[in-house]
Amino acid sequence: MFTFFILLLGIGQNHAASLIQNFTGSLDEMGVCHCSVVLPDSTFPADRFEMLEMSNQNMTITVEQQITKIHHYEITLNIYTERLVNLTKRVEVMEMGGLSYTELDFELVKLEIREMEALILQLKSSMNGTNVLVEALYLEIRNISILVSQMEVYDRNNVMLIRREIAALKKRLEDCEKNQTTKPTPHPPAGTCQHGSISGISKPFVVQLNYLGPNNRYGGWGRDALAGADQDVHWVAPLSTDARTMNTLRTYSTYSDLVIYKTSLDRSFPSGNYGQGGGMIMFNKTMYFNCYSSGNLCRYNLQTNKVELAVNLPNAASSNRFSYSSSAYQDIDMAGDEEGLWAIYSTVANSGNIVISKIDPISLAVKQTWTTGQYKPAVTNAFMVCGVLYATRAISTKQEEIFYMYDTKTEKEGYFSIPLEKPKDNVQSLSYDPNNHKLYMYNDGFLVNYALTFKNPQEDKTKK
Numbered sequence: 251m252f253t254f255f256i257l258l259l260g261i262g263q264n265h266a267a268s269l270i271q272n273f274t275g276s277l278d279e280m281g282v283c284h285c286s287v288v289l290p291d292s293t294f295p296a297d298r299f300e301m302l303e304m305s306n307q308n309m310t311i312t313v314e315q316q317i318t319k320i321h322h323y324e325i326t327l328n329i330y331t332e333r334l335v336n337l338t339k340r341v342e343v344m345e346m347g348g349l350s351y352t353e354l355d356f357e358l359v360k361l362e363i364r365e366m367e368a369l370i371l372q373l374k375s376s377m378n379g380t381n382v383l384v385e386a387l388y389l390e391i392r393n394i395s396i397l398v399s400q401m402e403v404y405d406r407n408n409v410m411l412i413r414r415e416i417a418a419l420k421k422r423l424e425d426c427e428k429n430q431t432t433k434p435t436p437h438p439p440a441g442t443c444q445h446g447s448i449s450g451i452s453k454p455f456v457v458q459l460n461y462l463g464p465n466n467r468y469g470g471w472g473r474d475a476l477a478g479a480d481q482d483v484h485w486v487a488p489l490s491t492d493a494r495t496m497n498t499l500r501t502y503s504t505y506s507d508l509v510i511y512k513t514s515l516d517r518s519f520p521s522g523n524y525g526q527g528g529g530m531i532m533f534n535k536t537m538y539f540n541c542y543s544s545g546n547l548c549r550y551n552l553q554t555n556k557v558e559l560a561v562n563l564p565n566a567a568s569s570n571r572f573s574y575s576s577s578a579y580q581d582i583d584m585a586g587d588e589e590g591l592w593a594i595y596s597t598v599a600n601s602g603n604i605v606i607s608k609i610d611p612i613s614l615a616v617k618q619t620w621t622t623g624q625y626k627p628a629v630t631n632a633f634m635v636c637g638v639l640y641a642t643r644a645i646s647t648k649q650e651e652i653f654y655m656y657d658t659k660t661e662k663e664g665y666f667s668i669p670l671e672k673p674k675d676n677v678q679s680l681s682y683d684p685n686n687h688k689l690y691m692y693n694d695g696f697l698v699n700y701a702l703t704f705k706n707p708q709e710d711k712t713k714k
């Protein structure tokens with residue numbers, strides 16, 4: 251079969267065309283069609299056949315090499331999975347050992363390790379896919395190793411051992427990655443809008459419990475949302491236990507510092523400068539939030555530790571008139587994206603439906619306003635990406651979904667469903683960082699983040 255195929259190819263296209271022109275057909279008395287083909291006079295193309303045979307051989311060798319690689323890969327992954335199972339067991343043992351570390355953080359480590367296991371299984375089942383999964387796995391392992399390094403302080407022997415294991419795992423993963431032949435699918439460049447609407451969201455990555463502990467179930471966290479922000483500062487703002495007052499803020503100068511609770515700066519807001527609700531964000535090294543017990547926007551200078559400007563947001567409902575479904579007093583939710591600073595709120599005139607305003611970061615003046623048809627108290631939270639508002643709602647205690655969008659450019663709204671898992675029941679805030687396409691969730695006191703993926707711009711166009 252194969253040889254015949256090659257021969258036909260050997261004759262080539264021009265000859266095939268002439269063959270067709272030289273068809274003659276006739277019907278006999280029985281109604282049977284007779285067809286004869288006159289093959290052009292051509293000697294057997296031995297040279298071409300040889301060449302094809304050779305490249306066929308070359309291809310066979312290449313395929314064999316690839317198969318060997320995949321085998322290598324599979325074996326490594328198997329060992330790897332086993333190690334992780336061992337690792338999980340060991341952490342469990344450590345936890346039983348009554349170490350002086352809080353139980354919650356061991357929970358986190360275990361959670362992360364389980365996540366890694368799940369990813370490896372996924373990876374194994376999609377061996378022939380791209381290496382995006384391997385990349386994600388690598389990142390998670392790197393981060394978990396940072397987490398564990400903090401535990402080192404409490405138990406040198408056990409943790410050092412685990413760290414070495416993790417380092418070995420990391421090395422193996424790097425090897426795997428190097429051996430992979432396929433290129434990773436290109437990500438749209440961060441900080442720009444060279445992508446379409448949201449197409450998917452990763453599994454949750456639980457970073458830690460907020461620094462004030464499990465009683466501070468309300469608050470927000472994230473990174474500087476200015477596109478192109480030249481810093482890795484992570485901010486965490488747990489509200490006081492009244493679920494309303496923002497009077498403290500902690501910043502960590504890097505992600506690693508956050509993970510090991512290495513405080514950069516703790517700020518207590520002077521009374522009279524408090525914020526309200528979990529809608530605060532950092533934008534261009536400045537905090538923006540709803541001023542306490544008012545319909546004003548506050549701009550907070552982190553150097554002077556003062557509200558340097560408070561400006562009324564016209565017609566904004568405030569002080570728990572139209573907050574979100576799972577967090578009180580978040581009537582005014584600030585957001586930052588590739589295009590700037592936004593306020594998400596609602597007005598009595600718009601019947602409690604979401605209103606979006608583009609805000610000037612210097613004067614806090616409203617540049618433009620859009621009204622949507624989505625009732626604000628029916629959504630759990632909202633965020634902006636490239637001038638598009640996305641809103642979420644709860645499906646169950648374990649799942650949320652991004653279900654609504656409003657595009658300020660086209661002034662069109664839409665309903666769809668992108669489910670996301672949540673480690674805890676309630677979502678108190680969501681903020682987006684255009685510089686890494688991540689979504690930061692404050693989840694009953696836990697700091698969780700997600701990686702967002704986007705459609706190609708063309709995919710959105712063809713839909714319309």
Ligand SMILES: *[C@@H]1O[C@H](CO)[C@@H](O)[C@H](O)[C@H]1NC(C)=O
Nearest residue numbers: 301302303304305306307308
């Ligand atoms: C097959 O491989 C050899 C050596 O790698 C090379 O010289 C030759 O050109 C290849 N032949 C074809 C048809 O690709």
Ligand SMILES: *[C@@H]1O[C@H](CO)[C@@H](O)[C@H](O)[C@H]1NC(C)=O
Nearest residue numbers: 329330331332333334335336
């Ligand atoms: C995992 O632990 C079991 C026993 O606890 C051991 O037999 C096995 O070799 C370990 N696997 C690896 C990869 O370390």
Ligand SMILES: *[C@@H]1O[C@H](CO)[C@@H](O)[C@H](O)[C@H]1NC(C)=O
Nearest residue numbers: 375376377378379380381432
């Ligand atoms: C992976 O392999 C499966 C069958 O083994 C196949 O159906 C699938 O198309 C392959 N995917 C890629 C990306 O090659």
Ligand SMILES: *[C@@H]1O[C@H](CO)[C@@H](O)[C@H](O)[C@H]1NC(C)=O
Nearest residue numbers: 386389390392393455505506
């Ligand atoms: C792991 O930490 C790095 C910073 O050290 C961060 O850029 C990355 O996004 C983190 N990975 C995950 C999966 O959260």
Ligand SMILES: *[C@@H]1O[C@H](CO)[C@@H](O)[C@H](O)[C@H]1NC(C)=O
Nearest residue numbers: 319322323326422425426429
């Ligand atoms: C990667 O390839 C090298 C040789 O190309 C091999 O020695 C190594 O075992 C491979 N590693 C894995 C994880 O497949």
Ligand SMILES: *[C@@H]1O[C@H](CO)[C@@H](O)[C@H](O)[C@H]1NC(C)=O
Nearest residue numbers: 476477533534535536611612
């Ligand atoms: C960020 O703030 C600095 C002053 O602190 C200002 O010069 C700059 O224009 C701001 N950038 C944006 C994009 O608002």
Ligand SMILES: CC(=O)N[C@H]1CO[C@H](CO)[C@@H](O)[C@@H]1O
Nearest residue numbers: 267268269271272288289290
């Ligand atoms: C177009 C073409 O190649 N036609 C050929 C058909 O076959 C006769 C011989 O039977 C050739 O002379 C033609 O050149």
